[in-house]
Amino acid sequence: MELLYADKRIAVAVKPPGVLSTDEPGGIPELLRAQLGTPCIRTVHRLDAATGGVMVFARSAAAASILSGQVREHRFRKIYLAVVRGDPGQGGIWRDMLGRDPVRRVTYIAREPGKDVRPAELSYETLAVREGLSLVRVTLHTGRTHQIRVQFAGRGFPLVGDRKYGGAGDGETLALWAWRLGFTHPETGRDMVFTHQPPAVWPWTLFPLPETGK
Secondary structure: EEEEEEOOOEEEEEEOOOOOOOOOOOOHHHHHHHHHHHOOOOEEOOOOOOEEEEEEEOOHHHHHHHHHHHHHHHHHHHHHEEEOOOOOOEEEEEEEEEEEEEOOOEEEEEEOOOOOOOEEEEEOOOOOOOOOOOEEEEEEEOOOOOHHHHHHHHOOEEEEOEEEOOOOOOOOOOOOOEEEEEEOOOOOOEEEEEEEOOOOEEEEEHOOOOOOOO
């Protein structure tokens, strides 16, 4: 497990694609407890199992409460990289109402208000277009389940490797990466920002990736 930072209150790690972010057997919390030799690792935000990238975990109940409060108040700053099929244009802000089908376990763009339909907003910038694919940088303003995947797929630009929302080819993995995470340290109040590049595999290797300091 690649550890980016750790102190007595938090741990920041890189979640590999395919590993659960929740506290289940084989999930990141269990792996971090073993690596750090600590009994307390608490999840305060989630990534889809197929998505990799930067996550922060709490190392105390008090830290978990404070970080969870930041998540609820939309004070976490989450920026993702994704590779999508097609060209979604230079960039912009997308606002939708998203619903959730608990039986099929899919999220969908709702055409009218209803039970469990909630607003979703993201902004994006297209960084490069190559071979019918686009590298986009996405900033989440809300944190709905499968939000990036659904908002892009709903406009005809499914993410590469997204079997659930129509973007997968044979053997492809989901091209979605939690690239940058910003939050306030639960004890010191310091502004913390961590960035990590996606793995050097296709389709990421098609594009020049943004520098981590920008």
